[in-house]
Amino acid sequence: MRFRAIGSMSVALGMLLASTPVSTHHSFSAEYDITKPIKLQGLVTKVEWMNPHTYFYINVKDENGKVTNWALEMGAPGALQKQGWTRNTLQIGDDVTVEASLAKDGSDKANASAVYKGGKKLGAASSYSAGN
Amino acid sequence: MRFLLTIVALAGSLAAPAVAQPTAKPPAAPTPHWPDGRVNLGPLPGGKGHWNSGPGLLSETPIKMNGAFLADPSDVDKVAPFQPWAKALFLYRQQTQAKDDPHSRCQGPAGPRQFTTPYGLEIVDQPELKRILILSAGAGHSWRTIYTDGRSHPTGEDVNPTYYGHSVGHWENETLVIDSVGFNERFWMSGRPVGMVHTDQLHLIERISRPDFNTLRYEATIDDPGAYTRPWKGQAFNIPWSPVESEEFFCTDNNRYGLQHDGSIAK
Numbered sequence: 001m002r003f004r005a006i007g008s009m010s011v012a013l014g015m016l017l018a019s020t021p022v023s024t025h026h027s028f029s030a031e032y033d034i035t036k037p038i039k040l041q042g043l044v045t046k047v048e049w050m051n052p053h054t055y056f057y058i059n060v061k062d063e064n065g066k067v068t069n070w071a072l073e074m075g076a077p078g079a080l081q082k083q084g085w086t087r088n089t090l091q092i093g094d095d096v097t098v099e100a101s102l103a104k105d106g107s108d109k110a111n112a113s114a115v116y117k118g119g120k121k122l123g124a125a126s127s128y129s130a131g132n
Numbered sequence: 133m134r135f136l137l138t139i140v141a142l143a144g145s146l147a148a149p150a151v152a153q154p155t156a157k158p159p160a161a162p163t164p165h166w167p168d169g170r171v172n173l174g175p176l177p178g179g180k181g182h183w184n185s186g187p188g189l190l191s192e193t194p195i196k197m198n199g200a201f202l203a204d205p206s207d208v209d210k211v212a213p214f215q216p217w218a219k220a221l222f223l224y225r226q227q228t229q230a231k232d233d234p235h236s237r238c239q240g241p242a243g244p245r246q247f248t249t250p251y252g253l254e255i256v257d258q259p260e261l262k263r264i265l266i267l268s269a270g271a272g273h274s275w276r277t278i279y280t281d282g283r284s285h286p287t288g289e290d291v292n293p294t295y296y297g298h299s300v301g302h303w304e305n306e307t308l309v310i311d312s313v314g315f316n317e318r319f320w321m322s323g324r325p326v327g328m329v330h331t332d333q334l335h336l337i338e339r340i341s342r343p344d345f346n347t348l349r350y351e352a353t354i355d356d357p358g359a360y361t362r363p364w365k366g367q368a369f370n371i372p373w374s375p376v377e378s379e380e381f382f383c384t385d386n387n388r389y390g391l392q393h394d395g396s397i398a399k
Contacts, residue, residue: 076251
């Protein structure tokens with residue numbers, strides 16, 4: 001898929017260093033690839049403020065106008081609260097930009113490391129920590 | 133409304149957000165005790181707090197780590213005296229990035245892993261009931277009972293292998309010693325390094341102390357003739373006190389590990 005292909009291209013261009021390491025219930029590297037960063041922008045369609053990981057979903061339009069719904073994984077609600085989040089930080093319809101790592105399974109899923117809303121950068125309590 | 137997909141090079145580092153942490157590390161204080169002299173392994177009466185998860189390493193000797201994984205797999209013999217099959221299985225779990233970890237499927241955080249599982253634990257001493265409860269906030273939000281009434285372990289057909297096994301405990305001066313048997317084989321007993329192997333022959337001896345108010349000291353001795361060539365002791369590690377209440381955490385609530393966006397199983 002074009003998103004993934006383009007995402008892979010960006011690997012050569014930069015090195016992704018994630019935000020504050022947070023230990024969570026699964027190995028980051030079992031599910032996501034830190035060497036495949038992606039940046040997505042779109043409107044929030046759903047927020048799952050739930051354990052063990054908070055997910056939110058955004059509709060992203062590619063250069064051909066096709067809309068794809070992406071799932072973005074973050075840390076647990078408790079971990080996000082420690083980074084300044086509340087359950088109402090993201091609302092359906094919010095226009096956000098997300099920096100994330102692509103899923104290894106090739107699906108439209110990624111692990112967020114930062115979320116930008118209204119020009120403000122928010123952490124994502126990612127499960128990434130060096131080497132795992 | 134603007135929809136736009138942009139793929140960019142993340143040439144710079146993504147610094148951690150500048151947000152305040154909710155609490156500062158509590159001031160140093162001596163080990164708390166109950167009026168009868170027992171060590172208090174929890175908050176002061178009327179207080180709050182829990183033991184946070186730490187990066188505790190289950191290894192016989194120091195080794196260089198890369199997160200939950202051995203930085204150099206050739207260090208494997210420094211971790212524990214593995215039997216060949218157990219070493220091969222441990223290395224497979226490491227090499228496959230712990231993709232099959234039962235913990236990721238919300239199974240019990242049993243064995244030494246209970247003390248490194250995210251979101252921490254509380255230790256509740258109930259001397260009037262002659263038992264101690266270890267409440268794990270993370271994983272399945274479950275608890276383990278340590279009997280301190282002098283009872284013995286069940287034997288023979290009375291053994292019902294479980295995640296936490298059967299635990300009895302006693303105090304040796306300032307140290308709580310927990311002796312456990314009766315484990316099942318459906319969990320991985322360590323989170324760092326992830327994937328340490330055990331069998332249902334595991335006999336686990338844990339020594340827990342509180343050298344100061346903010347520190348829980350944990351040491352495990354692994355006696356498992358099914359997986360190791362001799363009993364061995366992991367290096368003791370510390371678990372930090374967190375002066376806030378532990379949180380509700382049911383891993384099963386919305387666990388999408390191994391699932392694709394549409395909920396189908398990842399290939």
